[in-house]
Amino acid sequence: MSYQPNDRGYYGQFGGAFIPEMLYPNVEELREQYLTIMADPEFQREFQSLLRDYVGRPTPLFYAKRLSEKYNTKVYLKREDLCHTGAHKINNTVGQILLARRLGKKRIIAETGAGQHGVATATVCALMGMECIVYMGKIDTERQRPNVERMRLLGAEVRPVTSGSQTLKDATNEAIRDWISNPVDTHYIIGSVVGPHPYPDLVARLQSVISEEMRKQLLEKTGSELPNYVVACVGGGSNAAGAFYHFLDEPSVQLVAVEAAGHGIDSGHSAATSVLGKPGIIHGSRTLLMQDEHGQITEPYSLSAGLDYPGVGPLHAHLAVSGRARFISIDDEAALYAVAELSRLEGIIPALETAHALAALAQLGAGPDDVVVVNLSGRGDKDLETYLKYAEKLNSYASNSASN
Amino acid sequence: MQNRIAQTFAKKQNRLLNIYFTAGYPTLDATVPLLETLAASGADLIEIGMPFSDPLADGPVIQQSSTVALQNGMNLYVLFEQLKDIRQRVPETPILLMGYLNPVLQFGIEKFCEQAAAAGADGLILPDMPLVEYEEEYKEIFQRYGLQPVFLITPQTAPERIRRMDALTDSFLYLVSGPGTTGGGTTQDSGTQEAYFKRVAEMGLRNPRLIGFGIGDKKSFDRACEYANGAIIGSALIRSLEGATDAPAAAKAFVSSVLN
Numbered sequence: 001m002s003y004q005p006n007d008r009g010y011y012g013q014f015g016g017a018f019i020p021e022m023l024y025p026n027v028e029e030l031r032e033q034y035l036t037i038m039a040d041p042e043f044q045r046e047f048q049s050l051l052r053d054y055v056g057r058p059t060p061l062f063y064a065k066r067l068s069e070k071y072n073t074k075v076y077l078k079r080e081d082l083c084h085t086g087a088h089k090i091n092n093t094v095g096q097i098l099l100a101r102r103l104g105k106k107r108i109i110a111e112t113g114a115g116q117h118g119v120a121t122a123t124v125c126a127l128m129g130m131e132c133i134v135y136m137g138k139i140d141t142e143r144q145r146p147n148v149e150r151m152r153l154l155g156a157e158v159r160p161v162t163s164g165s166q167t168l169k170d171a172t173n174e175a176i177r178d179w180i181s182n183p184v185d186t187h188y189i190i191g192s193v194v195g196p197h198p199y200p201d202l203v204a205r206l207q208s209v210i211s212e213e214m215r216k217q218l219l220e221k222t223g224s225e226l227p228n229y230v231v232a233c234v235g236g237g238s239n240a241a242g243a244f245y246h247f248l249d250e251p252s253v254q255l256v257a258v259e260a261a262g263h264g265i266d267s268g269h270s271a272a273t274s275v276l277g278k279p280g281i282i283h284g285s286r287t288l289l290m291q292d293e294h295g296q297i298t299e300p301y302s303l304s305a306g307l308d309y310p311g312v313g314p315l316h317a318h319l320a321v322s323g324r325a326r327f328i329s330i331d332d333e334a335a336l337y338a339v340a341e342l343s344r345l346e347g348i349i350p351a352l353e354t355a356h357a358l359a360a361l362a363q364l365g366a367g368p369d370d371v372v373v374v375n376l377s378g379r380g381d382k383d384l385e386t387y388l389k390y391a392e393k394l395n396s397y398a399s400n401s402a403s404n
Numbered sequence: 405m406q407n408r409i410a411q412t413f414a415k416k417q418n419r420l421l422n423i424y425f426t427a428g429y430p431t432l433d434a435t436v437p438l439l440e441t442l443a444a445s446g447a448d449l450i451e452i453g454m455p456f457s458d459p460l461a462d463g464p465v466i467q468q469s470s471t472v473a474l475q476n477g478m479n480l481y482v483l484f485e486q487l488k489d490i491r492q493r494v495p496e497t498p499i500l501l502m503g504y505l506n507p508v509l510q511f512g513i514e515k516f517c518e519q520a521a522a523a524g525a526d527g528l529i530l531p532d533m534p535l536v537e538y539e540e541e542y543k544e545i546f547q548r549y550g551l552q553p554v555f556l557i558t559p560q561t562a563p564e565r566i567r568r569m570d571a572l573t574d575s576f577l578y579l580v581s582g583p584g585t586t587g588g589g590t591t592q593d594s595g596t597q598e599a600y601f602k603r604v605a606e607m608g609l610r611n612p613r614l615i616g617f618g619i620g621d622k623k624s625f626d627r628a629c630e631y632a633n634g635a636i637i638g639s640a641l642i643r644s645l646e647g648a649t650d651a652p653a654a655a656k657a658f659v660s661s662v663l664n
Contacts, residue, residue: 008536018505020461020531022580025560163467169458176460181584183560281506281532282458294479295510296457 001322003248003315009197009285012322014314017196019284022180026188027284029103031198037102038095038205050094051209054127055084057091059210061217061373066345070401073366076227077348077376078214080239087351087378088210088239089120093189095206097124100187107131107186111175113140113168113235114306114353115147116378117191122156132156135174137167140305147382165299168235168309172283192236193313196284200241200313207242214373215246228370231256232377233357234327235271235307237316239377244325254326257316258360260302260353261329271300271308272329274320282310288317303332303386304352306378334359336390339380340397351378352386408498408526409552409575412448413612413633420634421446421625421662422614423641424502425655426453426469427486428478434651435478435486436493441652443497445659448634449614450494451529452487454480454503461531461556463587465639480511480519487523494524500554500575502529514545521549527575529554535568543572554578559600563607570609579604579615579632586617587639601631625662637662 001012009015009031017027037043051057059079068075080088093110100108108125110132112118118134125132134151138160141148151158164170172194179188193200193207215225230247232240234257247253262270270276273288280289282297290298290310302308312320319325330338335352338359343349350358354377366372380387387394406414413420423442427435435452442450455470455478462470490499501520508516508530520528528551533542538553546553552575557566559582569577582597604613615628620640628635641658648654 016534016537018532018534018537021556021561022461022558022583024565025558025562163464164457173458173460177463177585180461181588183558183583278510280510281504283460284532289506291506291510293510294481295507296474297506 001324003318003324005197005201009201011314011318013279014285014287014317015197015200016286017284018281018286019196020180022183023176026179026183027196033103034099034198034202037099043098043102046098047095051091055090055094056082057209058213058217059083061214061221063221064346067342070345071361071366072368074371075361076371076373078210078243078373079376080210081348081350081354081376081379085116085120085123086381087116087120088207088242089117089191090123091209091242092191092203092206092238093117093120093124096187096189097128097130100189101128103187105185105187107182108189109133109135109175109178109186110189110191111135111168111171112191113137113171113309114304114351115140115144115151115382116306118156118158119147119150119154121189122151122154125156126154133178134158135161135171135178137161137165137171139166140168140171143386144305144382145385167305169297176283192238193241193315194236194283194285194311200285200315203238204241204245204315207238208245210239210242210375211244211246214243218371218373222371226250226253227373229254229256229364229366229372230375231258231357231360231364231372232375233258233307233353234312234316235260235309235353237313239375241313241315243375248324255319255324256360256364257319257325257327258357259327259329260304260307260356261331262301262303264331265329269301271302271310273310273312274327275329277311285314287311287314288320304335304356306351306353307356328360328363330356330359336394337397337401339387340394341401344398344401348376349380350376351380352383354378407550407552407574408496409449412498413576416448418633419629420448420614421659422449422451422634422636423447423659424451424453424636424638425641426455426466426473427483428455428473428476429469429642430472430645430648430651432476432478432482435483436490437652438655439490440493441655442659443494445656446663447497447659449498449500451500451502451636451638454483454501454507456504456507459504461585463585463639465587465642469642480507480516484519484523491524498526499524500527500529501525505530505532513542517545517549517551521551525551527552527554529578531556539572556580557604559583559596566604566607566609570611573611576612576614576633577609578636579613581615581617581619584617588618598631605631622662
């Protein structure tokens with residue numbers, strides 16, 4: 001089975017480009033050019049040099065000794081939280097800004113949920129001296145305030161979105177509308193492996209540096225390029241796509257995608273798309289989508305602003321339906337527990353999104369000799385306000401996890 | 405037999421007014437009275453919007469009307485039930501259903517086309533339906549039920565793509581006036597816009613053309629009619645229905661203000 005998209009952007013039954021005609025020329029221009037531009041040695045030289053000297057790659061692969069003891073398996077953390085701006089998101093924005101420049105674009109727009117992609121976009125726009133507008137759900141601007149201020153400091157204009165659920169889905173709608181209104185000079189830097197073809201493939205390729213490095217580092221540290229498990233959280237799924245990419249055709253590697261269950265799968269307040277979703281169309285691609293029986297897109301919920309998206313990337317929908325990846329749902333409580341646990345056991349405060357992936361360790365069933373790589377997609381600084389809100393709970397979890 | 409859309413354009417070549425309204429707005433039961441009133445007031449074609457939670461090509465006015473319609477309980481089952489006797493009330497005016505692909509696919513594309521045709525619809529406007537998917541997957545189904553697709557053209561649409569759309573329908577081509585979503589003014593200067601309208605007009609297309617997006621009053625309607633067979637108005641009508649105690653009366657007054 002192939003895990004690469006066909007020429008129309010389909011991964012099995014998922015993908016495609018379901019866009020209004022107003023976006024067709026933009027998306028078509030990108031589709032025609034992205035592979036050629038990315039294959040250009042000059043692009044690669046510039047991209048690799050920025051990844052190394054600006055982003056800080058390769059990121060370490062850290063053997064988490066105390067976490068390993070706790071789960072009686074060998075846990076390695078791929079430290080994307082050590083990337084410049086604090087998350088894996090910058091791998092993609094560095095690549096796309098170079099692409100945008102080669103396409104002759106002058107203005108950059110982006111959507112953001114947790115703010116990590118917005119910050120990463122604002123950062124590369126500052127670096128390249130390009131105009132930057134970031135759409136963010138009003139609710140997200142409130143729960144991720146430090147990132148809003150960071151974007152402004154970097155010179156980006158943050159536009160709070162008040163339509164719909166005022167979160168990531170609506171921010172994406174508004175960004176698309178902006179692109180419809182500015183079809184010539186604007187490039188839309190989508191932050192995840194979602195959207196019309198070629199975005200899912202483009203973003204997956206730009207993030208694939210994560211699994212490329214994992215293979216080299218695993219060989220060095222364990223004597224084998226292949227782990228038994230790769231675990232990553234999934235909202236749209238860009239960090240998971242990057243972590244899975246170079247293992248997709250290695251059937252011995254179990255790929256584990258972790259979704260946000262929110263208050264619980266059946267609570268009506270969840271973002272576990274692989275369980276609750278049905279095939280449908282959102283933001284330009286056919287994928288698994290949370291919707292009601294009339295095809296209206298329903299509001300997802302997760303405590304983490306980066307995971308409450310009602311769809312997943314079409315690659316992930318394909319991985320879910322084909323069984324290539326195992327999907328696990330983690331609720332808010334378990335994620336908060338994992339925040340406390342990693343902080344206390346390893347001295348690393350993870351992002352709330354990433355904590356979902358960490359919480360899945362308890363459910364993997366990995367043995368003492370198994371090698372598990374968790375993609376530590378981002379750091380928790382941006383979530384400090386949320387963590388302060390749950391300080392009492394986190395402290396009791398922390399002493400609990402440290403004493404076990 | 406010619407479809408109602410083609411018949412309408414055969415009878416009248418210019419100043420055709422196509423009015424859009426959202427089904428189930430401002431009240432759930434407003435759909436049929438509005439349809440009858442619009443037809444009686446001089447609308448040459450009528451587009452019924454099938455509300456969707458995330459209407460990407462639409463601006464805030466139509467999105468808001470869709471949100472209200474969904475809250476009112478509008479869905480495709482209700483809409484088809486409301487429309488079942490419509491051809492006895494509105495025998496000639498072409499009716500087009502406008503909406504997004506996801507609700508249609510959830511309903512089932514074949515079942516949707518069957519019921520749309522049974523309800524008296526003549527055409528479908530689905531802005532996020534890709535041309536290639538239409539040709540390969542949906543065309544045969546549309547044709548089986550006598551439904552005409554309407555394709556959108558923008559200033560950036562390449563001529564060969566316009567010709568391909570022209571070949572795929574017997575209705576009209578929807579000229580999006582400039583960059584932007586429905587209900588907004590366009591950022592394009594009038595000279596660029598005029599050049600685009602003329603460029604398409606001079607292509608000698610099979611189908612007539614209607615200009616939409618940003619048309620909202622007599623002045624913009626008259627101007628659009630200089631470059632095409634007519635125009636499409638949506639958001640401005642919806643705005644006139646906001647808070648109206650008698651929606652059909654408000655719609656009648658609105659159409660009259662555009663035509664007279």
